[in-house]
Amino acid sequence: MSAPASLALQGSMVLTNLRLVDGDGSEPQEGLALVIEDGVIAVVVPETSPAARDGVDLGGAFVMPGLVNMHNHFSLSLPGPGGDAVSALGPHDLALYMADAARRTLLAGVTTVRCVAEKGGADFALRRAIDAGLVAGPRIRTAGRALCCTGGHGHDTDDTLECDGADGFARGVRSQISLGADLIKLMISGGIAGEHEQITTPQLTRDEMAAAISTAHSWGRRVTAHAGPAAVIAEAVELGLDCVEHGYELTPEVAALMAAHGTALVPTLVVTRAQAFFDDLGVPPWMQERSLAAGDRHLQSYRFALDAGVEVLLGSDMPPYWHFEETTAIVRELEHMQQGGLAPLDVIRAATSAPARWLGDEGRYGMLRPGHAADLIAMPGDPTAGIEALRGIDFVMRGGVVVRDDRARAVVAS
Template identity: 70%
Template structure:
């Protein structure tokens, strides 16, 4: 089907905004984008076309959330309810989360630990058109040492020693993993650990990174303390999740090595979310108490030139502080990055890390037609994403609010 989107301004992280723009979509890809009169002539000359008036909206690429859990189960009553789900309930729960995530304007996610490999079934269902959801790039189960961060749930796999961790990497790749997630330190959700607790030895980290890279997979690591991060970065780590306790030296090392950071700023400023899930006091105190150092660490990364990528950790669709978790995290980033760099962190940056920039991340000919529309200009204020009312994924309109 040919579609022509008009009466809009195209905004992406590649070039200056195009006002009075037209976007011609053929099938699931963008055929052309540019000045409306020129694009409309091309589209109409090609045959019958469905024309959509976007009422002066601003159109950006769909958002990409790089720290996603559709089966998150934190300590507390809310998390226990998810842990207690059988496989059928869990599959439906995750599918509902995927649908709601797409409705928020998130058209690509990177899943970084999901329960019992249900993520692979969900990915297949989305790709086959049996379920609605974003494009999923998933790590399967995260790798942890025995008793390590997150070991209590089916979204991790316990390993020990270099041989054990090599087996862990290969087992996730065998199941269909697009990347590998490893827990190399403690965190905020482990009762019997601290954020700074190192959990892998150097030979274990090397085994994960070397094996994953040999199979063409990148590695991202849950990590808090600077010294643990430094060791992993030196071994070739591709991305750090959280990075609660960076130092300027380690941030510069990350920038020099091209190691990205997904800071997940929400996780140390989300008391309302914790209360909703019945998260126990010990975890709330650890998380919220880590907030000032977390921001300081994030600022060090910015100053060093580390690549910053959007990731919420909180389920992407979760209603939080008047919007959804993805947009709220993007607003947190924009407080420090500014709207233009925040747009990059939420669209083109993640897509480049995933190696998908030939197909996604910008609005130009040849890319998949993954686009969202809103009434306000996101280059003026990132909060414009609170007003997403139109979502297209692969040329299919999945949300179009009545205007």
């Protein structure tokens, strides 16, 4: 017999007196109760049902699926003193640092993450530890180390793997899959954080992209790419790219191409509006200037994607739990998505059911329906009326286990 997990992985509970906001873009539903058994929503019943008797009263809170952050880095290290301190961590310290980041991420209401470049393989160990109940954190889907060319974007930290030539990139893909990667991340252009490059710098050849994408697809893995310029994105989309990260400089034509091919966009709008975060980390002036100067074009690019019907998905890039502009980075990203033209109901979908579908996990989480994981958040305000309501998140559950309940603490304090 194995030793019991240190943390509860599945819980059973009935939640009543709530207003249900599903992840499918529908309006809130009242008069319902969620019956949770062994970490899964067993049935949704009228709150007058005998099955709802003796449930936990949520006081009329709005309840929606937990957030899915599709651009996550637990080991992020940007240029500057803050990032240098992370890069200097040894493997044991790094693992503990990332475990703490995972715990904070979960408490911020993010119940699933897609990691898109982590250091030294620690993400695989962290995933195992969370799944075993050894540490608290969200469900992890990870790309392992991102693949870049020699000297390419992110080459100076070990969250990337330098590859060259079609054979090199094919081997790089296989190396991450052999470790347990759920997807593959490519660095196909320059970006904000590379001192000796520009956002518009193409970094992979057509043959390199084709080899990586076809190899990943052959192994049943989807591919996303750090990418800024339209021409580079267009070439990758034609080769079968499944998702674009950032997309700083899309055009209407390239956005239309993405929509036609079913290529999603994770816009990470907050990264070109993050001066306070950069100041916290001591990010050097050249990077701050590059980031802030890209902000207007980045927002225009996002609007081109919306107009073309590209599926957009939530991704913060910044640590989602970071206290930023009087909320968290993940909520601030959602607010930017709304302010950029996405209706609140569509923002909710982009943060819940749509990412689950991209990850191949449709039916497992991302909606509040029977058979789905009981991953959910609650708040007093109505997020369908304005996504800023998520600033009031005060209850987080993962797998039927309550991991945060601010209201319970308030009762005890009073």
